[in-house]
Structures are given as structure tokens and as C-alpha cells.
Amino acid sequence: MRTRGGRPTRCQSGPSVTQWATPELVDEVLAECRKRDRRPGALPAGFMVYFTLGLALFHQNSYDDVAEHLVGGVPELSGCIPHKASFTRARERLGPEVVERLFHRLAGPLALTGLTGSFCWGMCIAAVDGFLLDVPDNQANRQTFGGPKDEGPCASRTAVLKVFLMPLNLFHPE
Structure with missing residues (x-):
């Protein structure tokens, strides 16, 4: 390397x-x-x-x-x-x-304008993605993001769920 x-x-x-x-x-x-x-x-x-x-x-x-x-x-x-x-x-x-x-x-559109398959039935094809971010387990974060709902093994974790909907083509084909 x-x-x-x-x-x-x-x-x-x-x-x-x-x-x-x-x-x-x-x-x-x-x-x-x-x-x-x-x-x-x-x-x-x-x-x-x-x-x-x-x-x-x-x-x-x-x-x-x-x-x-x-x-x-x-x-x-x-x-x-x-x-x-x-x-x-x-x-x-x-x-x-x-x-x-x-x-x-x-960041930007993944599909090119007019690319076959970037639209289906007149609607833009999109992708959904998400992830969890662990944040320090303290009072401020619990007030902002909430806390665990149970007393299980993850009860001491505070996590933020981020979910995104991303169009794969931002341009309508001509």
C-alpha cells in the first residue's frame, strides 16, 4: 500500500x-x-x-x-x-x-437522467438506509434522545436511530 x-x-x-x-x-x-x-x-x-x-x-x-x-x-x-x-x-x-x-x-444522484430503470410507474426509485449511533449514556442525552425501554442487556445504552430516504435519481427523464 x-x-x-x-x-x-x-x-x-x-x-x-x-x-x-x-x-x-x-x-x-x-x-x-x-x-x-x-x-x-x-x-x-x-x-x-x-x-x-x-x-x-x-x-x-x-x-x-x-x-x-x-x-x-x-x-x-x-x-x-x-x-x-x-x-x-x-x-x-x-x-x-x-x-x-x-x-x-x-453526495448526489446515483442514477443518470434518462437511465432506464431509474423510474418505475412514473415514480422515482429510492433507497432507504439507516444506522444506530451510540451516544454517551447521560441525563442530557436521555432527555434529548430517550433511553432504553427495558432492563435487558442493552439497558445502559443510549442510541440514536438515523433513517434516510434517498432518491436514486433526482432528475425526471425527458
Whole structure:
């Protein structure tokens, strides 16, 4: 795996997230958000963008598992997995704005105008997607998002359900 500025340019196996979130696009978004690598020895901001995407894509894996797939391509890390606290501090420095802007730069219609199959019986074909976000279990979050309804094994978890309806073609064919 080769790197560019601390960011992987190719995944070790399978299709790469860098096919869509290119290192150039990540650099642009980091510049727009004024996120720079200021501290020597700190995890690079570009690496943290890909790490955050990896956590979302492989939510069932631990920090270490996701990091293990990425650090091999970053010479500055010498193949060593940093401590979890380093990832936490780096994610705090990165903040949510970078990933949000990256999403808005990449989001758009999936079907091309006039593409056969993007409409059915005059209606736009859409996709439904959703996910759960674990949030800290505290009084403020329970008031905002509610809490668990039972006393089962997940009773100490507070989670936010996000569901989206996304049209696959925003344009009506001529």
C-alpha cells in the first residue's frame, strides 16, 4: 500500500474508499476546514479522515482492527498501531465538520437522467438506509434522545436511530 501525505492511496484488499474520497479531495476538504497537521508526531489529519470512514464502514470492528488495516500504508507510523487515546485526541482535533463536508461533496444522484430503470410507474426509485449511533449514556442525552425501554442487556445504552430516504435519481427523464 502506498501513501500520499499520510493517507492510504490503496486499500490492502477489495475496492478502495479512495476511489471516491480521493486524497486530493480529502486535501481540499481539510484546507476548507482549516485542518492542518500542526503537531509533529500526531496522527495526520488525512489519515484520520480515512480512519473515521473505516470506523463507519467496519463498525463491527474495534479501533485496533480498523487501524491495523491502515497503518501499514503510513510510513510515519512504521506499521505500529498508536494507542487508543491518540486516536481519540486526533478525532477531537479533526472534528465533525471535515467528514460532513466530505459527505456533501460526494453526495448526489446515483442514477443518470434518462437511465432506464431509474423510474418505475412514473415514480422515482429510492433507497432507504439507516444506522444506530451510540451516544454517551447521560441525563442530557436521555432527555434529548430517550433511553432504553427495558432492563435487558442493552439497558445502559443510549442510541440514536438515523433513517434516510434517498432518491436514486433526482432528475425526471425527458
